[in-house]
Amino acid sequence: MTNTTRIRWIDPVGHDDFSGDIEALLTDVKRPNTEVETVSLERGPHHVEYHYYESLVLPDVLHLVKEAENDGVDATVIGCFYDLGLEEAREVSESMPVMGPAQATTHLASTMGDTFSVIVGRRKWIPQMRSTIERYGLGDRLASFRPVELGVLDFQTEPDRTRDRLTEAARAAIEEDHAEVVILGCTAEYGFHETLQAELGVPVLDAVVAPFKFAELQAELASLGWTHSKVGGYESPRVAEIEEWGLSDAFRTRGVWER
Amino acid sequence: MTNTTRIRWIDPVGHDDFSGDIEALLTDVKRPNTEVETVSLERGPHHVEYHYYESLVLPDVLHLVKEAENDGVDATVIGCFYDLGLEEAREVSESMPVMGPAQATTHLASTMGDTFSVIVGRRKWIPQMRSTIERYGLGDRLASFRPVELGVLDFQTEPDRTRDRLTEAARAAIEEDHAEVVILGCTAEYGFHETLQAELGVPVLDAVVAPFKFAELQAELASLGWTHSKVGGYESPRVAEIEEWGLSDAFRTRGVWER
Amino acid sequence: MTNTTRIRWIDPVGHDDFSGDIEALLTDVKRPNTEVETVSLERGPHHVEYHYYESLVLPDVLHLVKEAENDGVDATVIGCFYDLGLEEAREVSESMPVMGPAQATTHLASTMGDTFSVIVGRRKWIPQMRSTIERYGLGDRLASFRPVELGVLDFQTEPDRTRDRLTEAARAAIEEDHAEVVILGCTAEYGFHETLQAELGVPVLDAVVAPFKFAELQAELASLGWTHSKVGGYESPRVAEIEEWGLSDAFRTRGVWER
């Protein structure tokens, strides 16, 4: 293992408005020898609430993931609570671990309480997120989704409103749905977990910090050979095919498949 | 309802080698007043066994779906057993129904027997397909996956070998796994179901014909207002946002969002 | 395939009060070359809300199913949302497809939204219906049952009351239970889905039209050999045994087993 661990945060949107905040947040909680890197996309929607937007950014995200591996990055986080591209990234990455906010927070929440609730922005988000959490096997531990009627781009514009709505939704989750742990179900809900935690007296997991810390662990484990398996679903595509079909010319691959 | 029903088959690969066969196959089984249309992609991999390939073609597929709706097509099939882009297409399409081979075959098989087996090409395919079938709720009806160690592009090159392997795998599924129905788990496995059926004495569902026939039904039902719901997960993205962020310029959208 | 497709609707009650309405309804939505036939029982209860009533009519229903097959009918619907006799009918029928309202509506709803709610008459109905939907694998997609406190025979007597109660229950299902699709869980709830749909903005599936349209598809598929499998649970009883035990004399079999 090198002395420094490089963790790259990929913000899967076509702007970097949140990058500074996220970098500051992660720098606060990183281990001493971790280097935080953040990237966002050169093109794309400003949020990915819709599957269409997810689909548009997905190829660019995967090329950033492969680029990160080529650059020697130790682990990567794709910063969207839909866990956009997480399975696909593990196919593309040969051995560099990849993490997503939903997988990290729900797997950690499972070690902290019997059930958890996820505070989301809008009802629209729930079906895909529930499907993902059920795929992870943690559907029985999901006490509820609680929407606060805010879009991704609304969370940071009026922080007081956001804090009040998150607090109210989380309190209802704890008292009415019997949640023991609260998860903030959007990376744009950053900056509120400490206040909520103090107010509510239960762990409130932040969707930026949690996957980043999990990725630091993954980077360490990868040096023991413990990263995603290549014998089944994550088998990588064949570079020979990619070349034969001219995919690097046809798509914006950033040269990631060049040998 | 117009007198003619137009069903468009989207082959989500960057070649049209199978298009003629598929068009002939569908013309054979279509209703009298159905018009069969097939399209494939202008760029892209020659098969989509890997999630990376799925990801590359996904935006182009969604734009073809939206284009089909704009063109007045009555229903569309995305021709890949991963059900690539099916959920996303229902978000993009305002009201034109969309179908995929896995959803069509498994939902029909459920009306034909207690359990079904899916004959796939390679082990690599199984995790994503099982995850999809479990999401559909039909995991308990899945007797087994049986791989025949052939890639997508191998099925039509040596038909005798394909037929023998499919027969052997299907027989094992029926006798050892107690499957009552057999599903051919790749659109490229077309052309074999009748022979297998005669040999094995159970329904053998073809991944080209079944979703097409289901789409004909969906086209009819849509005229009653029965198509995918827009109040939750399939809420469409907002065209105003798409314009504001310049997505039509940044991606190959074929002008589908122009008003 | 013959030029005409005959679909027979079996109303499993001892009166034909609804037959005219149902025949008119189906004639409106049928394909051009479909012939609609309706039959009801010569004896029996006026509704089948109770399992006892279902049990009384079950043998007569199965004999009507077998008679339909003997008559050359292409597909049959048993018109009760309990899916009364559906499994048994597939055993009795050699190859003629059979459909029921619950299987048809729930399988179609699954292609239209993340979750659905079923609007039922009384709480009494729920356990059997939930058990059936869970057996179909679609329990996770069931947002809720919503009873409107009306019996089967009440739905058509005061249409305004029925429409108001269905609307109120469906609205609660959409808003409180997050249902994306609404299913009218009784064949006697016919005649309301268009009004509800206009009012609520989501697909509202009618328990008469939906299984009938599904049966039209099944009739077509059967000509490809795609009907219920005979290698397992649907293996037919042996006519030799039926004769040996004198069952045709002991029960009202309508001569269906005669060779």
Added chain:
Amino acid sequence: MTNTTRIRWIDPVGHDDFSGDIEALLTDVKRPNTEVETVSLERGPHHVEYHYYESLVLPDVLHLVKEAENDGVDATVIGCFYDLGLEEAREVSESMPVMGPAQATTHLASTMGDTFSVIVGRRKWIPQMRSTIERYGLGDRLASFRPVELGVLDFQTEPDRTRDRLTEAARAAIEEDHAEVVILGCTAEYGFHETLQAELGVPVLDAVVAPFKFAELQAELASLGWTHSKVGGYESPRVAEIEEWGLSDAFRTRGVWER
């Protein structure tokens, strides 16, 4: 509670060939103050392997159940491992408990080991039985079904063959499927459990004795008011309706609804 407890065994077939054996078997294991009664049907098939046969006998079985309650019987067993009519009987019976072999054996097996296997006659039986066990919630405890390729009427004709096949199947269930408990999945498999148990060293539950002993317990519990609930799915049909529709004349009801 009366001094004597009357348990009636209903053999749901149109002959009484097994009644003597069953009565002897039950007399051996009954409590001192229990009276064993056995009845079979006046008409009907000789076995109920097929759903059609189940359907034919179902109304007569339910009338026998109601007659038993009218006669003051304390609990009734319907003697078929499909648990034919069990749910329906609890609707028809006001307060007399009813039991079936599958429910009794699987619920008892759950208190005796982590998993159980069911030894059945033919593959045909499995789908309905698995569906029933899954409805009971015990699907995860079901290690396997093991068919021995014998019909219901074969079990008692050549006892040596039966014993050998049951032993072989049960041994495979224990060693290969890791079953900890064995259930004989047909009432006609009586007379073998002691031999198997001695041979195999695990509990082997008999489908005649187990539901009978469970029914003795139910009879006692009913005197505490603990019998099937009437507020939901088991709500009884209304006698006024039965009379109004002339069901007693139209069907062979044995006068059970007369007041």
Added chain:
Amino acid sequence: MTNTTRIRWIDPVGHDDFSGDIEALLTDVKRPNTEVETVSLERGPHHVEYHYYESLVLPDVLHLVKEAENDGVDATVIGCFYDLGLEEAREVSESMPVMGPAQATTHLASTMGDTFSVIVGRRKWIPQMRSTIERYGLGDRLASFRPVELGVLDFQTEPDRTRDRLTEAARAAIEEDHAEVVILGCTAEYGFHETLQAELGVPVLDAVVAPFKFAELQAELASLGWTHSKVGGYESPRVAEIEEWGLSDAFRTRGVWER
């Protein structure tokens, strides 16, 4: 079988305040030839609401179970609704059956209605109880837990308050959660089920009486060889090891392992 059946009730707490009441209650409902015995612990907490308290008493409880078997007792109940030590006791006991209140009541409730609710003291209890009921496979039949905000030691101190709260919670379970059967989820909730039953019109299962009656059945079944299996999870520890490691000296084993 001996003429007398001895059932021993183990109250897993360090006092015998409830023993007299429980013995009286059981004497009322026992079969004529049953002998009721009650024991409690020589040391330990006064209730076992906390897992820590369960853990402290667990070894002493297991030694009492083994002592009961050594004494020739026919079946034992461990009297705590957490089913504290039930799995462990079946490992320690060679062939004497053991029962717990949660297993007995939920398995009996499953034969009495579609769903049941459990009335508990405090929210704290729910996670472990739900986990237990899900392990039994009956999670889908669990309509709800309803806490009444009383601790174990509060139930018998002000009976009127207890009765009122239990009634209110049970009524809400029946009407709002659609429970068909009510279970009193603590052995200290004894003495109320008859009143509730009269008031509510559904079976209300008592956590003292139900497991005791089930144990009487188990004692009978054990004489047929039907007790917990020893080929898997309940394989007993080896006495030679216990001696070699000096466990009888190191722990308060009451000499139960002496040969």
Added chain:
Amino acid sequence: MTNTTRIRWIDPVGHDDFSGDIEALLTDVKRPNTEVETVSLERGPHHVEYHYYESLVLPDVLHLVKEAENDGVDATVIGCFYDLGLEEAREVSESMPVMGPAQATTHLASTMGDTFSVIVGRRKWIPQMRSTIERYGLGDRLASFRPVELGVLDFQTEPDRTRDRLTEAARAAIEEDHAEVVILGCTAEYGFHETLQAELGVPVLDAVVAPFKFAELQAELASLGWTHSKVGGYESPRVAEIEEWGLSDAFRTRGVWER
């Protein structure tokens, strides 16, 4: 956060034969500022394959956990793949995180592949382990258990035999059961994962290293307030009660509850 992170490994057996090996193993993989501590019990069995042995050691283990928290330890691992006492420890510990080998390895494996197999010593272990993994929600990801017919104390006595059997079982799991990740299901299987990994080409998770590394992460997260929740199932027992009932005198509590 203090500069040094103290992780204490509790070996829940009455000897310290493995402690040196484990300490060396953990020292190799720890982060620079982690201090490894190992403790074992003063009394108790030499392995905990039986639930009885688990029960005997459980109170002493919980007192060691509380003592660790009192000592200022940052996180604790209870070193048994049954995850013995894990839930109970989180109740006893106010805020110090606790981890177990099964939870750590299965949660990490879920991020590395579609399915995993667990290589165990004996069939006896499987029921409890499967129950635990199902409680964690990961039952659908469990490809198989594969027993190697070795007891806990056999693994380190003949390393060549152990390595051969583990390799053979793991290979069968990968090829026949389609496992993508292998978990060594006993802490005494340490020292083999690197060899297996090199041989088999999939991640092979070691039950000593994995929970330790997870505990290091938990220690960090706890400083953000992210540790087990106290509002539900993990609510701590009340010290006033413990004192009132004299539990510190009656049990070997090591003074952990003194204030």
